[in-house]
Amino acid sequence: MSLPSSALDGLDPILNAPKRLAFMAVLARSTSSDFAFLREHLGVSDSDLSKQAAALEASGYITITKSGRGRGAVTAYKATKAGRHAYRRHRAALRSLLND
Amino acid sequence: METNGHRDSVQDQLREMERGETASWVVYPATPVWWAVGYGLWGAAFVLVIGWLDGAAQALAQVGLVLVIGLMMAWDRRRRGTYPSGRPPREFNWAILRMLCGAAAVAGLSWLAGEQVGVWLAAVFAGVGSFAVVSRYEDEYAAIAARIRERLK
Numbered sequence: 001m002s003l004p005s006s007a008l009d010g011l012d013p014i015l016n017a018p019k020r021l022a023f024m025a026v027l028a029r030s031t032s033s034d035f036a037f038l039r040e041h042l043g044v045s046d047s048d049l050s051k052q053a054a055a056l057e058a059s060g061y062i063t064i065t066k067s068g069r070g071r072g073a074v075t076a077y078k079a080t081k082a083g084r085h086a087y088r089r090h091r092a093a094l095r096s097l098l099n100d
Numbered sequence: 101m102e103t104n105g106h107r108d109s110v111q112d113q114l115r116e117m118e119r120g121e122t123a124s125w126v127v128y129p130a131t132p133v134w135w136a137v138g139y140g141l142w143g144a145a146f147v148l149v150i151g152w153l154d155g156a157a158q159a160l161a162q163v164g165l166v167l168v169i170g171l172m173m174a175w176d177r178r179r180r181g182t183y184p185s186g187r188p189p190r191e192f193n194w195a196i197l198r199m200l201c202g203a204a205a206v207a208g209l210s211w212l213a214g215e216q217v218g219v220w221l222a223a224v225f226a227g228v229g230s231f232a233v234v235s236r237y238e239d240e241y242a243a244i245a246a247r248i249r250e251r252l253k
Binding site: 018021022023024025026028029030031032033034036037040041074091094095097098 | 117123177181
């Protein structure tokens with residue numbers, strides 16, 4: 001099956017991975033989210049979540065901040081402007097694929 | 101067949117995106133009872149500060165009340181592990197509108213009581229009214245959030 005090139009252009013290879021897409025979906029509509037919330041939502045292990053986060057950070061789609069120490073330490077994730085833009089573009093591309 | 105498979109895959113992705121986008125709005129621990137009580141006390145304190153204090157004392161007390169709200173929001177944010185931004189899911193629209201109308205009615209009644217009777221009655225109206233509006237809103241919000249979670253399960 002051939003897909004329209006204009007729609008495919010909008011698809012982001014980073015966000016084609018389901019876990020990273022779900023990760024960005026949460027951050028797209030939140031000021032920030034912490035490690036525990038995202039792990040619960042995605043249903044993944046600690047190491048898997050860290051791996052997905054590292055990939056998104058390397059792409060410039062999220063920022064990661066760590067605060068506190070020991071048991072009270074919190075790791076928070078926030079979508080960057082580029083990340084939100086890529087996410088919106090990816091969603092629009094998916095919707096246009098559905099409408100074609 | 102292949103087209104149907106492709107459409108299903110895209111629909112699944114869009115559904116997962118919607119689930120993620122609504123998560124910060126609908127996934128949260130139960131709101132404690134003191135939350136609405138806190139808003140009631142805050143509303144009453146606000147009226148007493150406006151009615152009783154003047155000048156620098158009033159300004160200082162207002163800053164204190166704003167700080168209290170800030171602390172409550174920070175606590176709520178920390179316990180949720182996330183905080184929503186942007187437009188809420190449209191299912192919440194009516195609940196939010198009713199809450200805003202309720203808050204406006206409480207403010208109006210409280211002002212009227214303050215003008216006609218006295219600050220104490222205005223504070224009682226503000227306190228009880230704020231508690232009632234926030235309690236109702238929290239109940240309504242929780243029911244809508246549960247329906248959305250169920251829909252996107």
